[in-house]
Amino acid sequence: MAKEPDAVEDLPSPKAIGAGGGKSGILPAIITVILIPLVMTLMWEFYMMPSLEKLASANGGEVAIAESAKAGAHTEEKGGHGESAEAEGPASTYEVKDVVANLSGAMRSRYIKVSFLLEGKGTTFGELMKENEAKIRDATLAVLSDLTIQDMEEPGIKNIVRNSIINAIGQAIRSNAVENLYFSEFVVQ
Numbered sequence: 001m002a003k004e005p006d007a008v009e010d011l012p013s014p015k016a017i018g019a020g021g022g023k024s025g026i027l028p029a030i031i032t033v034i035l036i037p038l039v040m041t042l043m044w045e046f047y048m049m050p051s052l053e054k055l056a057s058a059n060g061g062e063v064a065i066a067e068s069a070k071a072g073a074h075t076e077e078k079g080g081h082g083e084s085a086e087a088e089g090p091a092s093t094y095e096v097k098d099v100v101a102n103l104s105g106a107m108r109s110r111y112i113k114v115s116f117l118l119e120g121k122g123t124t125f126g127e128l129m130k131e132n133e134a135k136i137r138d139a140t141l142a143v144l145s146d147l148t149i150q151d152m153e154e155p156g157i158k159n160i161v162r163n164s165i166i167n168a169i170g171q172a173i174r175s176n177a178v179e180n181l182y183f184s185e186f187v188v189q
Contacts, residue, residue, distance in 0.1 A: 091119050091179070092122060092125035093119050093126070094117070094118045094125065094129035094130070095118075096116055096118065096137065098113065098115055098185075099114050099115070099137060099140045099144065101140075101145040102145060103144075103145070103147050103149055104145060110189065112147065112186075112187065114185055115183070115184045116183045116185075118180075118181055119181070120179050121177075121179065122177070125177055128175065132172070135169075136169050136172065136173070139165070139169050139171070139172040140165050140169070142168060143161065143164045143165050143168050144161070158186060161186075162181050162183070166178050166180075166181050
């Protein structure tokens, strides 16, 4: 006895497939390619630019636009001060250059090099930092030499190192004079 072949399902014809799927696929493509960039351009031209121009003219030029984008953050330039620094009084700075330390761990051939600007209040801040430069460098070396190459891969490591250096300097000079630290160089090799 011969076996009967299995029943074959009726498949839709190619014309039926093309007719229904073609129109519904064109509309999302039109929206994506044409309408979204058009809407974004119009929003920029008619909403964002006038607001930025008004802000710039009110605050005196293009620099005001860049500073407003920082949302009140302190500027890292030597001569510049953020809004909160002006309210509390003038800030003084002291620069520490080229502190190099080996990273701890099995591969002692890795090193880190940092340069930074210390910021604090008062007219004697610079003098205090200069008098204690050896202690500042030693405290910084202690923090940096405790780091491993795995630590360098952590998100936010610069902020962790920044806070650790500020705390170590405060303990070394027995003062909370350092308020901020801004890296000008942070290299891991």
